[in-house]
Every structure is written in C-alpha cells, then in structure tokens.
Amino acid sequence: MEDAGQDDEAFETPEERMAWLRARGVRIEEPGQSSGPAPSGQGRSFAFVRIPVEDAQTCEELDGPHCKGDALPTLLGPRFAGCSLSDEELRAYAAAQGQAGVDLAVLRKLVMRGQAESFSLAVPTAANGREAVYAYLDEASELKGLAVNERASAVARSCGFPSSCRLRGDVYIGRLKWSDGGLVENVHFRIGELQPGAPWMQRAVTENLEHQKSTQPEQHAAAQDSGDPDQRAEGVGDGYTWKDDGEEVEVLLDVPESTTRKNVKIEFRRQEVRISNPKTLTLKLFKNVEVDGCSWTMGKPGQLVLTLEKADAAPWPQLLKELEGLYL
Structure with missing residues (x-):
C-alpha cells in the first residue's frame, strides 16, 4: 500500500x-x-x-x-x-x-x-x-x-x-x-x-423474556409496563402501519377515501385478521388475540383503525407471524 x-x-x-x-x-x-x-x-x-x-x-x-x-x-x-x-x-x-x-x-x-x-x-x-x-x-x-x-x-x-x-x-x-x-x-x-x-x-x-424474568425480574416487570411508548415496537406493511400499544395492537389500514362503514367487511380470528372489503388482505398475526376484544372504526379519510386485544400482555416485536424477504 x-x-x-x-x-x-x-x-x-x-x-x-x-x-x-x-x-x-x-x-x-x-x-x-x-x-x-x-x-x-x-x-x-x-x-x-x-x-x-x-x-x-x-x-x-x-x-x-x-x-x-x-x-x-x-x-x-x-x-x-x-x-x-x-x-x-x-x-x-x-x-x-x-x-x-x-x-x-x-x-x-x-x-x-x-x-x-x-x-x-x-x-x-x-x-x-x-x-x-x-x-x-x-x-x-x-x-x-x-x-x-x-x-x-x-x-x-x-x-x-x-x-x-x-x-x-x-x-x-x-x-x-x-x-x-x-x-x-x-x-x-x-x-x-x-x-x-x-x-x-x-x-x-x-x-x-423468560431469561429476563428469571435474571432481571425488576427490568422484566418494567418491560411489561405499557407506560413507556419508546419501548414498544411499530412498523410499516403493505398498505398499513401498526404499533404495539401495550395490552393492544393498533393497525392503521389505508383504504379509498370514499370508503364508508357499510363498505367494510373484516373478520377477526384467534391469530388472523381477514379483510375482504374495501380491499383484500389477510394478516397472520404474531400471537393470539382475544377475538371478542378486537374491533375496527373509521379513522381519518382513507383510513381504517383496527384494534387487536392481546391474549397476553407480552410485547409484540412484529405484527405478523412470518414475514417475507431477507434482511439482505
């Protein structure tokens, strides 16, 4: 050289x-x-x-x-x-x-x-x-x-x-x-x-989580506390964004601005969300949710707000059970 x-x-x-x-x-x-x-x-x-x-x-x-x-x-x-x-x-x-x-x-x-x-x-x-x-x-x-x-x-x-x-x-x-x-x-x-x-x-x-619970119980307890939004995961998918809100997961779904409540068809399952109208999308979730505690509402124009109640309060590092692609 x-x-x-x-x-x-x-x-x-x-x-x-x-x-x-x-x-x-x-x-x-x-x-x-x-x-x-x-x-x-x-x-x-x-x-x-x-x-x-x-x-x-x-x-x-x-x-x-x-x-x-x-x-x-x-x-x-x-x-x-x-x-x-x-x-x-x-x-x-x-x-x-x-x-x-x-x-x-x-x-x-x-x-x-x-x-x-x-x-x-x-x-x-x-x-x-x-x-x-x-x-x-x-x-x-x-x-x-x-x-x-x-x-x-x-x-x-x-x-x-x-x-x-x-x-x-x-x-x-x-x-x-x-x-x-x-x-x-x-x-x-x-x-x-x-x-x-x-x-x-x-x-x-x-x-x-189990390792943290056994070796750092105080830190583990703090991690389960939903008081600090900086400690919760969030992300962007194909036509939606999501974030972990502690006991719930919120999904903001992009839809046509002309969408009305009667146009919406969403089915919540134990570990899956099926949207058939106004767009077709299936979300295979990272963990189980309480179906009776899940709901949707109209957000701002061009947006649906999906609220998923977790089956347990553990953090979700990702929304989906499996994602496509490589970190390459």
Whole structure:
C-alpha cells in the first residue's frame, strides 16, 4: 500500500500505528502472539454473517477458524480499528457524556484500538440445544458516530428487542454452542437464517423474556409496563402501519377515501385478521388475540383503525407471524 509507510512520528504510540495498519488490511503479529484466534488444531471452520451498514451492500457469509471459546471477538477486533474523528469531535462527544475534562489522548486510544462488542440476540436454553446467537459490533460505534444499521436493528427487533434498540456500523452475526461439560465453541450461522420470522428468532422472543424474568425480574416487570411508548415496537406493511400499544395492537389500514362503514367487511380470528372489503388482505398475526376484544372504526379519510386485544400482555416485536424477504 502506498501509504503503509507513513512516518512513525505521525502516531503518538506504537498501538496507534498498529491499529492504523490493521485498519488498512496489514496483518501484524507481535513477538509470541498471533493476529488471529488460536486454532483448535482440527482444521475446522464455522460460518458467520456480515450485515453491512450500507443498505446498498448485500450481506455476506464468511468463514472463521475454530478455537477454544468464542473466536469472533479476536477475529473481528482489527476490522473495527481506526478513528477519523477530530479532536473537536471527540471533545464534543466527551462533553455530551458529562466528561468534558477527559484526556483526549486516552479517548483516542480507546477508539483506535479496535475491539468487538457482543450483543446477545438469543440466549442458550435446553430447548434450543444450548445455542446462543450474538451480534458483534464496534465497541466504540456510538462514540465514533457510526450510522444505525437498519437491517441488523430489524433482526434485533425480530428477537423481541424494542424499537429503541439500534445497532450501529457493520454488524456480524454468529452462533455459539455450549457442551454438557460447559465448553463453548462457534457453530454455523448461515445467511439464510436472516429470514424474517426464522424459527430461531421466533423462539428468541419467548426465551429472551423468560431469561429476563428469571435474571432481571425488576427490568422484566418494567418491560411489561405499557407506560413507556419508546419501548414498544411499530412498523410499516403493505398498505398499513401498526404499533404495539401495550395490552393492544393498533393497525392503521389505508383504504379509498370514499370508503364508508357499510363498505367494510373484516373478520377477526384467534391469530388472523381477514379483510375482504374495501380491499383484500389477510394478516397472520404474531400471537393470539382475544377475538371478542378486537374491533375496527373509521379513522381519518382513507383510513381504517383496527384494534387487536392481546391474549397476553407480552410485547409484540412484529405484527405478523412470518414475514417475507431477507434482511439482505
């Protein structure tokens, strides 16, 4: 690379120089160390997926070498090295966090080193074979001001996390498996598993709630409280919008402005809504509803308001049981 030989005096520390080189694809091995995970010796590999922050870029399936424990934090760390923020931008960020007096050299070293943060999307349980799914992202993604990764954030919402959960920058998805002896290793996570409504996502909604209930009872109770609208999911479908209102789900359906009450024909079922007039649409719902508690009314011109009473108060991360398409 033509700029790989930049003058050492441009870097305050050797660590900054190594981070700068690694961010440009230069592999560096310090004495007695390896730049990648320690191999297991069996020559095996596992699949994981990269979700680029840029929507124009397609997701890709990658391979990583097995090692003892989780290989991805070490493998991905160099990909997050480097920082283009000026001193003024770093100073403004520190001030916004209430740390106006922080040493900028220390702060810059923090964002330059490149370290992966793991975010649990699905917890290991006996029912799922003791497998967990994690998202890996830049530990300093917020500090660096990286853009929100809309596709990765949508995956998190499909696992039961609120709409306020936003993952930033390039995000990698991987799977870990625990053995009976307590050992953990990476196992395959395939790109096809980004399918919205994939089985592992549907299981994660319930399993994450149960895990939170057993380990963080106060936080779980707060999550069931309908008082904070920022913690509820919402979305847009083909000709409608929806939002979780706590004990109910509201659907705003687009219809011709000439629609009157006598034109409307809607049938509510246990886990389905069938609209046959003024348009044809069937919604296969994420969870059961109380049919007797469901209703519709005329909204503003060109809109019907459907109110669905939940069978239980658990949050709905999505409206439909299964969605079409991939987060690709």
